[in-house]
Amino acid sequence: MELEPVRDLPEIRAGDDLADLIADRTTLEPGDVVTVASTVVSKAEGRTADLDDYPVSGRAREIADKIGELTAEEKDPRFAQAVLEESTELLIDAPFLLTETRFGHISVNAGIDRSNVPGHDLLLLPKRPGKSAERIRAGLEERGVDDVAVIVTDTCGRPFRHGQRGVALGWAGISASRDWRGEPDRDGRELGVTVQSVVDELSSAANLVAGEGAGGTPAVVVRDWAFGDLEGSDELFRSVEDDLVRQALREWEFDG
Amino acid sequence: MELEPVRDLPEIRAGDDLADLIADRTTLEPGDVVTVASTVVSKAEGRTADLDDYPVSGRAREIADKIGELTAEEKDPRFAQAVLEESTELLIDAPFLLTETRFGHISVNAGIDRSNVPGHDLLLLPKRPGKSAERIRAGLEERGVDDVAVIVTDTCGRPFRHGQRGVALGWAGISASRDWRGEPDRDGRELGVTVQSVVDELSSAANLVAGEGAGGTPAVVVRDWAFGDLEGSDELFRSVEDDLVRQALREWEFDG
Numbered sequence: 466m467e468l469e470p471v472r473d474l475p476e477i478r479a480g481d482d483l484a485d486l487i488a489d490r491t492t493l494e495p496g497d498v499v500t501v502a503s504t505v506v507s508k509a510e511g512r513t514a515d516l517d518d519y520p521v522s523g524r525a526r527e528i529a530d531k532i533g534e535l536t537a538e539e540k541d542p543r544f545a546q547a548v549l550e551e552s553t554e555l556l557i558d559a560p561f562l563l564t565e566t567r568f569g570h571i572s573v574n575a576g577i578d579r580s581n582v583p584g585h586d587l588l589l590l591p592k593r594p595g596k597s598a599e600r601i602r603a604g605l606e607e608r609g610v611d612d613v614a615v616i617v618t619d620t621c622g623r624p625f626r627h628g629q630r631g632v633a634l635g636w637a638g639i640s641a642s643r644d645w646r647g648e649p650d651r652d653g654r655e656l657g658v659t660v661q662s663v664v665d666e667l668s669s670a671a672n673l674v675a676g677e678g679a680g681g682t683p684a685v686v687v688r689d690w691a692f693g694d695l696e697g698s699d700e701l702f703r704s705v706e707d708d709l710v711r712q713a714l715r716e717w718e719f720d721g
Numbered sequence: 722m723e724l725e726p727v728r729d730l731p732e733i734r735a736g737d738d739l740a741d742l743i744a745d746r747t748t749l750e751p752g753d754v755v756t757v758a759s760t761v762v763s764k765a766e767g768r769t770a771d772l773d774d775y776p777v778s779g780r781a782r783e784i785a786d787k788i789g790e791l792t793a794e795e796k797d798p799r800f801a802q803a804v805l806e807e808s809t810e811l812l813i814d815a816p817f818l819l820t821e822t823r824f825g826h827i828s829v830n831a832g833i834d835r836s837n838v839p840g841h842d843l844l845l846l847p848k849r850p851g852k853s854a855e856r857i858r859a860g861l862e863e864r865g866v867d868d869v870a871v872i873v874t875d876t877c878g879r880p881f882r883h884g885q886r887g888v889a890l891g892w893a894g895i896s897a898s899r900d901w902r903g904e905p906d907r908d909g910r911e912l913g914v915t916v917q918s919v920v921d922e923l924s925s926a927a928n929l930v931a932g933e934g935a936g937g938t939p940a941v942v943v944r945d946w947a948f949g950d951l952e953g954s955d956e957l958f959r960s961v962e963d964d965l966v967r968q969a970l971r972e973w974e975f976d977g
Binding site for chain 2: 466467468557560563571620623624625626627628629630631632641642659660661662663665666667669670672673674690698700701702703707708709710711712713714716717719
């Protein structure tokens with residue numbers, strides 16, 4: 466397996482055609498996987514916003530006040546409002562906001578970026594990253610690139626372990642996971658519960674090559690990796706019923 | 722960046738020298754990262770056990786009964802006892818056991834494997850995976866392989882997202898994470914909180930190449946990837962104070 470950054474992509478602006486820009490800068494073969502950072506997908510889709518776009522609700526003001534009290538850091542209630550509008554469920558409201566976005570991803574501040582947005586205050590996550598991946602894939606097909614997979618990625622933190630790692634937000638041309646259940650192990654016994662989250666692993670691998678900051682690149686090509694013909698699933702985001710941690714968080718409140 | 726499986730490793734037995742076996746099957750250069758699955762590290766270290774090694778405590782019987790009632794699946798109380806003995810904290814006791822192992826890793830059943838253990842009932846995780854990684858690295862050095870990093874990996878599930886992905890349990894010759902804080906972004910602004918868990922991302926990448934089951938290989942070499950000279954940290958496992966999910970789980974009990 467080989468990973469290669471797509472070099473020299475320009476600063477992405479609303480309306481840019483990412484498939485075009487990527488296809489111009491690399492040669493893609495059937496079976497390749499292209500990862501694209503959600504930041505540039507959002508920029509191409511015009512998902513920038515300003516704090517003044519978010520008239521503050523009572524709930525947003527409450528949250529901002531609570532976080533302010535707990536952390537001594539001032540939280541802009543307009544930002545809390547933006548997070549609420551991007552979310553379907555609030556898992557933690559203080560000392561930071563952990564929410565479920567409209568497409569099922571759980572992340573701090575609904576994944577809204579405040580550090581990477583020339584000319585605006587906020588960069589929201591793509592509205593439907595799966596659709597974004599499909600569009601980029603279709604764009605590549607129009608340019609004669611067949612049978613590649615596209616993954617829209619993000620980096621985020623997680624419980625239990627420090628640090629951020631690359632994760633998938635949306636994907637096309639690939640299953641989210643590979644199901645090894647029923648396969649024999651090295652001794653011929655059936656493997657236990659083993660569903661491998663390949664889109665997340667690919668996103669993490671790509672993040673090693675993409676880098677952050679000024680020297681980073683938002684797109685990476687994974688070559689010579691075969692998904693194989695094992696059954697996969699397209700479920701990536703757990704529902705509450707399927708996630709004891711979410712159930713625990715529903716019943717819990719931070720008290721300092 | 723390139724990932725290459727180490728092929729044709731034999732079935733590993735207690736006392737085997739993994740550094741030797743790996744060095745015989747691949748050529749390593751300074752800067753390479755070698756990932757080794759914890760299963761073979763455990764086997765080499767003789768971390769097999771049998772259910773009869775675990776006389777059942779009252780707590781283990783309680784847990785087995787509770788899980789049995791909740792899941793209609795019979796839980797061997799000796800297995801619950803083994804999990805307790807490998808753990809320092811029980812985060813969830815039912816409908817499954819989620820614990821913190823003695824070296825800080827949080828996983829279901831303390832990572833004890835029941836599917837991959839010829840001649841025994843159980844395969845425990847390495848006692849100190851960081852030390853295991855150091856030993857393998859020292860063994861490679863003795864064979865003239867300098868300046869490689871070694872990561873002992875596992876696969877495990879996580880909250881919020883389905884499926885398992887590769888994670889690091891122990892590492893040597895590399896920092897756990899790369900700290901991008903203070904680096905400028907593409908617009909020259911300072912990046913926000915961005916600590917990248919490189920050992921986990923490398924473990925996930927390697928897992929894509931390692932595969933599971935009969936065709937899998939437990940060792941992978943990552944080449945042409947530079948950790949760079951950015952400051953890193955060796956913290957990977959969150960403490961309770963630093964993990965709201967762990968705090969929430971402490972106060973929560975599953976009630977069906």
